[in-house]
Amino acid sequence: MPEPVPVVAVPVPVEPEVVDPRSLLTWKRGAFGRTLIYTQLQQQGVEGGDIHRIIDLLTPVYNFRKSHPEHMWEVGFHEDGRLAAFTLKVSPVEIYDINDLDTEAVLQRREIETFTETKTVRGTIDISLFGALAEEPQTAVLAGKLAKVFAWDIDFYKDPRQGDHFDMLVEAKYVRNDDGVHFLEYGEILAARYQGAFDTYDAFAFDAGDGELGYYNSEGKSLVREMMRSPLKLQRVTSRFNKNRFHPVLKRRRPHNGVDYGAPRNTPVMAVASGRVVRAGRYGGAGIAVEIKHRNKILTQYFHLNKIAKGVHVGSRVKQGEVIGYVGKTGYATGYHLHFGMKRNGRYVDPLAQKFPPSTPVPQELRGAFQTKVAHYLTQIDGVDNRNVLVRKAGDSAGEKTSQAD
Numbered sequence: 502m503p504e505p506v507p508v509v510a511v512p513v514p515v516e517p518e519v520v521d522p523r524s525l526l527t528w529k530r531g532a533f534g535r536t537l538i539y540t541q542l543q544q545q546g547v548e549g550g551d552i553h554r555i556i557d558l559l560t561p562v563y564n565f566r567k568s569h570p571e572h573m574w575e576v577g578f579h580e581d582g583r584l585a586a587f588t589l590k591v592s593p594v595e596i597y598d599i600n601d602l603d604t605e606a607v608l609q610r611r612e613i614e615t616f617t618e619t620k621t622v623r624g625t626i627d628i629s630l631f632g633a634l635a636e637e638p639q640t641a642v643l644a645g646k647l648a649k650v651f652a653w654d655i656d657f658y659k660d661p662r663q664g665d666h667f668d669m670l671v672e673a674k675y676v677r678n679d680d681g682v683h684f685l686e687y688g689e690i691l692a693a694r695y696q697g698a699f700d701t702y703d704a705f706a707f708d709a710g711d712g713e714l715g716y717y718n719s720e721g722k723s724l725v726r727e728m729m730r731s732p733l734k735l736q737r738v739t740s741r742f743n744k745n746r747f748h749p750v751l752k753r754r755r756p757h758n759g760v761d762y763g764a765p766r767n768t769p770v771m772a773v774a775s776g777r778v779v780r781a782g783r784y785g786g787a788g789i790a791v792e793i794k795h796r797n798k799i800l801t802q803y804f805h806l807n808k809i810a811k812g813v814h815v816g817s818r819v820k821q822g823e824v825i826g827y828v829g830k831t832g833y834a835t836g837y838h839l840h841f842g843m844k845r846n847g848r849y850v851d852p853l854a855q856k857f858p859p860s861t862p863v864p865q866e867l868r869g870a871f872q873t874k875v876a877h878y879l880t881q882i883d884g885v886d887n888r889n890v891l892v893r894k895a896g897d898s899a900g901e902k903t904s905q906a907d
């Protein structure tokens with residue numbers, strides 16, 4: 502029988518406790534403001550030579566002429582009052598440290614830890630989408646992202662009603678630094694559901710193989726349509742397409758080959774689909790006009806503009822939703838409005854009567870992966886909420902209906 506092996510206590514290496522030398526310093530803080538940084542540091546007892554040294558070290562990374570009251574400085578002193586360190590906080594992610602100011606000072610950009618979490622945001626419309634998100638940081642950015650996801654189905658200026666409910670999963674980026682965790686910015690909306698008085702819509706972000714996130718309904722149909730419903734975000738039809746209209750300026754019967762949208766001066770006008778600009782400039786009674794040629798022999802016209810957007814000229818390519826000009830009343834126009842015309846195969850058609858199919862759905866070979874993702878998102882969206890019962894009842898036809906502007 503072998504001798505029992507004596508138990509030997511193996512010393513566990515003790516991690517030396519790391520003490521941040523900066524934590525031993527006495528810090529004074531201030532904001533860049535109207536007072537020069539020089540004066541502020543002088544008031545803290547920093548000598549002129551040291552101030553110049555700090556400014557010289559920071560100059561390559563910081564423009565002192567663009568100082569802003571949100572930019573913070575901190576100066577650290579040893580116990581005996583000697584100057585030790587300086588920190589510049591431009592933002593929660595842009596922080597510069599100068600250590601060892603009493604010896605060989607070096608400037609370092611601080612390593613910042615950022616992380617992304619999926620955040621669930623729910624809201625109920627009282628007056629507007631904006632109001633429903635008022636409690637969230639960067640309200641306008643978040644409202645804009647949600648409006649963009651549903652841009653083809655919901656007109657957020659017109660459609661939302663009191664009591665409409667929405668849920669979304671959105672990436673939220675945070676930064677962790679010495680004074681805690683700060684919200685930084687939103688990433689992509691991963692999933693969203695809008696339960697409106699008019700209909701229910703679902704949107705799920707998915708990369709269908711081209712490296713970019715697109716939005717699809719639960720059946721994998723794209724939310725993006727070949728054409729947007731309107732070239733204006735805020736739409737108010739003041740005159741419809743009419744083959745036999747009495748023209749208010751010309752005082753005679755003349756077909757109205759398009760739709761007029763009343764809108765304030767300089768309201769941005771968007772290209773309803775991507776295409777190539779074939780006209781950009783003065784065009785008789787149309788005033789300042791833009792015409793865009795799209796796929797499938799479709800041409801769109803935007804008349805009476807106050808001005809054309811920068812970069813838009815004959816031959817330039819524009820993307821769907823890109824601002825191409827601003828509402829005006831140039832040419833034969835009684836008031837500020839946009840005349841929006843459409844030609845198919847060279848003939849005028851009523852833009853409001855056209856139906857455009859959604860663009861490419863999730864390809865067949867990725868359907869499985871897509872459904873898995875949707876199921877995953879739905880569990881998160883439904884979460885603690887049991888509103889899903891109601892949603893199922895409302896039907897899974899989200900994205901199917903194309904509501905028409907009235």
Ligand SMILES: [Zn+2]
Nearest residue numbers: 759760761840
């Ligand atoms: Zn018109």
